[in-house]
Amino acid sequence: MNNEIGFSGLIDKAKLQSNNYFSSLSKQAYDCGLISDGDVERIKIELFLLLGEICKTITEKGTSSIQIDTAEEISESILYTLSLRLKKCPSPENAAKLLQNEKIGVLFEEGQKELSDNLINLRAKWTVLQRKLFKTQSHSFTESAKETMKKFFTDYDYKLSAHKNVVLFDYPVYKEGEKLSGLEYISQKLDCFVSENEFLNNFDSQAVHCLLLLLDGIYGEEAFYLEAPINIYMYVLSCALGLVMCEKDPYELKIEREDYDFIESRLAGQNNKNVLLVLYDALDKLTDILTIDEKTRDYLLFSIRQLASEISLSNGENLKSVFLCRDNILS
């Protein structure tokens, strides 16, 4: 590890692209002098030979060339797999050193092992989720957790198309996250979904249903939330936070007119810091009441930062659509 300290911080992390990690890291490492012209040439040759090896396994016997679109698909898959391996390094500088010292074929094998392991973990996570799935009539919520994930496990080919988004996770999780693809994309979505589901499981399905029906008044459509891909979690979270602020029972998920007026008096026109302080305080109280794990707690912390930002940016104008209150909508 001592050797590694010497060159830490050379690579500008802001220039590394999650979705194009191998190429962006290689370029940065080259620009910083961590890898030489000779290394680049060797890496390119080894990449080319690896591509050839994989092509051989999928083409008809006796064919030594392949159509470019197939080759491009495979090469993207190779780079994705290598990226996954390099991302596991403690720092980009370590990744550059690994790239310099290790054969591409070895890194690729390790990347494939990583993909295979992650796939197993993801499936285990999905299995647990299905048992604990929050009961809601939201089509996109249930469909994404069941059918979309099922299709992913059927269609995803980590050996030849590791980079490919074989499904679109339709349900809009609250945390958007980095732009990723392949297994990383679906893992990111499922992680968020699991945390949101964990939180929602604290509430009664009927109470959530009644709360979400209030969206009909905003969007002018009956039973709007059932078909529209909207995030359920955010409405439940903000409602529960609002009720805690008013020292009411968060499980009720029912904000009365006077509750709303109080929430508005605390948040409208406040800057981000002040909104955040109010929400932090409410979250502290809420997490004492609810049953949630550490990961979900972290997710809630992230969520209130995003929520605070949204409220302060709109100068409190969006409070009515964040803290759903029947009286506001009917009036």
Place this chain on the structure above:
Amino acid sequence: MFFGLDLFNAPGALEKKQIDEILSLSEVTQQYNITLTPEKAKYIVDSNKSALHDTGRIEFGESVAKKITLKFCSSPFVSKYNIERVVEKLLEVFYYTKNETKDSISDDRLIDIMKKGFDGECKGSVTLLFDWVITKIIHEYNFSGLKEDEETSHIEGEESNE
């Protein structure tokens, strides 16, 4: 894509290897009074690269340029004066046919068919080879569901240099 995989531009070291492979055929080609110079070898390698590019393919296995050069050097219509240009045209036809038959015909089989047609009815014309032999082959492979082991009409009496 300098730091990734530029599929149409093999690294320089691989290109040099391909040129050396063509030059290594000299021992055979000289039997037919054809000398392969480094310039000719480079011309053939560059032609292969262009043909791959034009047909949207990349090569990963044993060089087809090498196989075609080896196979056609014995043709009565190929000499030291035209070998590199004949190979250039044959490569274009070869990769075109691979695409049009969706790779269902193996490299060696296609080269055999091309050689027989080129030396026979086409009398050394690549244009005629395309018009008379290749179009028929493409049609047969696409519309008659022809399998390699069933195909006979174009390869009877074929020869092999390897």
